[in-house]
Amino acid sequence: MCMDRPYMFLTLLVPGPKSPGRSLDVYLQPLINELKTLWDVGVETYDVAKKQNFQMKAALMWTVSDFPAYGMLSGWSTHGKLACPYCMNEIKSFRLKHGGKPCFFDCHRQFLPLDHPYRYQKDNFTKGRIERDETVIRSIGDELEEEISLLLNIEFGRTKEKERIEGFGKSHNWLKRSIFWDLPYWKTNLIRHNLDVMHIEKNVFDNVFNTVMDVKGKTKDNVKARLDLQNICNRRNLELNEVNGKHIKPKASYTLTKDERHTVLKWIKDLRLPDGYASNLGRCVNLDDYSMHGMKSHDCHVFMERLIPLAFGDLLLESVWNGLTELSQFFRALCSTVLSESDMKTLEENIVITLSPLEEVYQEPSSSNLARVVLDHELDNIDILTDVHRQEEEVNPDELHPQGMELEQEDESDELEEGFVEPNDEQLVEEESGDEDDLTFSDNSSGN
Numbered sequence: 001m002c003m004d005r006p007y008m009f010l011t012l013l014v015p016g017p018k019s020p021g022r023s024l025d026v027y028l029q030p031l032i033n034e035l036k037t038l039w040d041v042g043v044e045t046y047d048v049a050k051k052q053n054f055q056m057k058a059a060l061m062w063t064v065s066d067f068p069a070y071g072m073l074s075g076w077s078t079h080g081k082l083a084c085p086y087c088m089n090e091i092k093s094f095r096l097k098h099g100g101k102p103c104f105f106d107c108h109r110q111f112l113p114l115d116h117p118y119r120y121q122k123d124n125f126t127k128g129r130i131e132r133d134e135t136v137i138r139s140i141g142d143e144l145e146e147e148i149s150l151l152l153n154i155e156f157g158r159t160k161e162k163e164r165i166e167g168f169g170k171s172h173n174w175l176k177r178s179i180f181w182d183l184p185y186w187k188t189n190l191i192r193h194n195l196d197v198m199h200i201e202k203n204v205f206d207n208v209f210n211t212v213m214d215v216k217g218k219t220k221d222n223v224k225a226r227l228d229l230q231n232i233c234n235r236r237n238l239e240l241n242e243v244n245g246k247h248i249k250p251k252a253s254y255t256l257t258k259d260e261r262h263t264v265l266k267w268i269k270d271l272r273l274p275d276g277y278a279s280n281l282g283r284c285v286n287l288d289d290y291s292m293h294g295m296k297s298h299d300c301h302v303f304m305e306r307l308i309p310l311a312f313g314d315l316l317l318e319s320v321w322n323g324l325t326e327l328s329q330f331f332r333a334l335c336s337t338v339l340s341e342s343d344m345k346t347l348e349e350n351i352v353i354t355l356s357p358l359e360e361v362y363q364e365p366s367s368s369n370l371a372r373v374v375l376d377h378e379l380d381n382i383d384i385l386t387d388v389h390r391q392e393e394e395v396n397p398d399e400l401h402p403q404g405m406e407l408e409q410e411d412e413s414d415e416l417e418e419g420f421v422e423p424n425d426e427q428l429v430e431e432e433s434g435d436e437d438d439l440t441f442s443d444n445s446s447g448n
């Protein structure tokens, strides 16, 4: 009910146009004060059913946001090598020598059962590496509170010199002690911050689609990726060839040829979907540069969950197509309106197994961005809460019709495009120069 429009209310507005970054806590102070009052004292409220007043108490259960906002709310920076807020400093990420970005390739095998054959494959993942470590155990509230209590107080504000807590980016990624820890019950919450499934889905879709379609400037399979590949993986057939002083990139099994791309785009252009199910995807097709432009998050949602297996059906190698289809089915199951506990268990077991062969096929370290890593954890969270159902409600296509909704979608997707997970080059430069303030800010980031 709290997500129905008549019952939603605006708690606070953060002035723009620039995101406040870690100084978000300054704006959150009035909200936290009210939440403390609601917890300790409560407010007198009228009960319509009983026709009498009562003292209503309330607690904040969690926040829902996109990935950059997650960093601002939780205090754990979502940039750099330690970006994963679940694995924290246990993550086995590294920085790509040529690509320059943090890479989360081969971080999944740790989540497989100890006797799983993938763990012992020396050639199909990082060359020569066997995974013997056990799954990362997520820190509980008490442990985190203890860790956070040791952090020095950070002075907020844009004009303040950007100080970093010692060991930042090496042993931890803490930017600040988040103001939410002022809430007396915060450490007992099993889940404190959630990621919005739509953002993850769009990011995964963009990466998969642009790589398969080999979209110039957007594919993860670029020259730098192939150079990094030589250092990390054992994939001779994908390594760059030097012919007459020029580097030639051999065609990968997971990309389509020009004719095949034309077939896919032509199919999308002529595709007719039931009214209200999705917008006209044909308008996004650009046959000049073989790409798709201006896809809204709901378009990506439909494409990821329904069209990927159909679009690439006869064109990709079976092994590649199987991996993509499983990923598509995973999202479909995750976003279904009914999700039983046993479904959750199966999904949780399967996602790591789905992601592993994908890494094997797309042996491209640069394509292993954090969105894919976060998928591993997503199910952990949903075990405890049902946020995904809410997301599903939010994007119900029927909802797109009422006036105003279309606009909201548009705004959201603009922010999505610049927004999510993988820091772009600009962000990386900033990160190194110590500026955290220009993270994309999501306006759905405040708690509800």
Ligand SMILES: [Zn+2]
Binding pocket: 084, 085, 086, 087, 088, 091, 373, 374, 377
């Ligand atoms: Zn992780």
